[in-house]
Amino acid sequence: MLQTEVVLTSGLPYDQAADDYLAHHHLAAGNGSLMRAVAGALYGATLPRPRSAEVARAISRLTHADPATGEGCVIFHELIRVALGGGNPIAALPTALAQVQGEERDRWATVLVDDWHPDKATEFNGAVWPALGSAVWALRHTRTFRDAVCVAVDLGGDTDTVAAITGGLAGAVYGLHGIPEAWRVAVHVPLPGARPGERAVWCADDLARLADALAG
Template identity: 40%
Template sequence: MPTHPSIQTQHAIGALVGSAVGDALGAPFEFQHGGLYSARFPQPVLGGRGEMIGGGSWEAGEFTDDTHMGLALAESLLTRSALDPADLWSRWRAWASTAKDVGILTHHALACASHEGAAAHAHTTNGGKSAGNGSLMRNTPVALFTLRGPLESAVALARAQSRLTHHDDANHEGVAIHTAMVRAGVLGEDMFVAMDGAIAALHPIAREHWRALLDSSWTPAQAKFGNGTVWTCLAQAVWAVRHASDFEESVRTAIDLGDDADTVGCVAGSLAGARWGVQAIPSRWTTYVHGAMQTPTGERRYDYVALQEIARGLLGHKPVPFTPSDAEGGPTRVHADLPIYAADLTGASKAPTDWAVVSLCRTGGAFARHAVRREVFLIDQYEEHDNANPRAALADAVASIDALLAEDPTRPVLVHCHGGHSRTAFVLKAWAMRRKGWSQDEAHAWLVQSWDRVHTKNPVFARVLREEWR
């Protein structure tokens, strides 16, 4: 059953941010054998920058061509309000002119000045092979842009963008399935039922091929081709998401398959983000995800907030305006023995850069110079649908506080939201409840002794602490 539009928005953001996160996490393991991610990180790294390590030409948290091409597609859709092949082609060629990495088939296609005939040229130049994963990895914006229209229109647009660079019909089949799955996840429907429906709409030979690849019994050991192909890339991503319990497990499992790890991570991240929403993506990853690319009008930089706004724009929403907090408050120490501080946004922005910061609101880039920070997606509104998964966001924030304290017991950890009232209190009370075994009332009594901005007006936060938090 379709969910509330506010929840759909958060799952749409999850799809776009999730694809970028999977891309950035997988980049250091690209073209290497499987299992290296788990070997490097046998346990989750909750402190520091988490598992965002970068490597080679990629900075920690930097996404690759997978996300670049998708963002160029998104920007073109937003600017032209439709798929404009000439506009998109100019954006892709501008990006490729300075890109660190461009896939072989895409490179051949973009060598053509015009999109007309480019896919056929690339197919021929590549020895008659063009069933790569390049049109799949960039497809997520299509599912968001077409969300309010019929599925048939969404699939048609996905196929059209795929045909610009990829000649093989398998590419267009893959993006059709991917579009249906992302769309279903965002709408709160079963993405695997949607997947079956998309497969059923294919012509008979393709239908049987994809049905076998995406069957619940399929495993990566059965792959006949490398995951640089659209067949195995999508099959591995679907397998990882189907058998995972959350976003983190999905992406870790996908990247651990090795070879084209960033692209499988990207596709799995888009599906997992659509399925579980942005609040289920660990903040130790979303905080640091970023990238830059050349556009026809100059370089454009993207961070976590920029990705959120691209996703919102694709749904037809206006940008969320940034407003500074009204009155400065904090930083104020709230624990006698541990260096935990509370503040509002203005007060927090004056904290030394060697402090760790857990932000529960948009910050306007105030903490860009803080090496260790977290940006947790949490909305201070009073309806159940305003936060798709508030418990996941709360658990992330509390785990972050504990991990940052454990990493350096002498380093202050500053928790703040916009006004320092509701979200700050929500997280700090939850932290104290778990740390001390207190009730919500006991945690409230403790916090108000040192932080007088606390209020309890948000009924959803109160319910989560009362009913779901242990």
């Protein structure tokens, strides 16, 4: 989130800001673009696989210029595509990894193998690799949306982002009705800049309609 904020408030043109951040920071493979990748993945699921990968990289690069972040979003897009089609995203990991470009593939494969555990992470889970690796691990070792998200939160660290990534994957697997009702009714998203008379807050139903529009 910090990297995203710095890039978006840098004052530089959008196509230069992420590059500038990468040039001045050693740690630029943050998980922020993966955190917000669900909307792009819903849209990408309607596209041919190569085009979805292009979209994933392009949207990621708006704030995160490190190539690893874009490739993580490519993997995420493919897992969401498979889940929305009724398939098993865990079984689709080899297909998703095959889309990763060149030198990034081995690094991604390390955190997505069956026996990887978040304790094996070599970076804080604010980095893109352990963030997605932890989300996949949580999905692999649970059987409900609630359990997947709770397990992700219990890992600690960058909990909001890891849980958001996990929730995207688990939501695609278990569907809207797999989310506990008490969680759904609590959702409220304040809309900045709302004018008098306009709706200032969106609820879960509003977000569901937006998701349908993206996927349609």
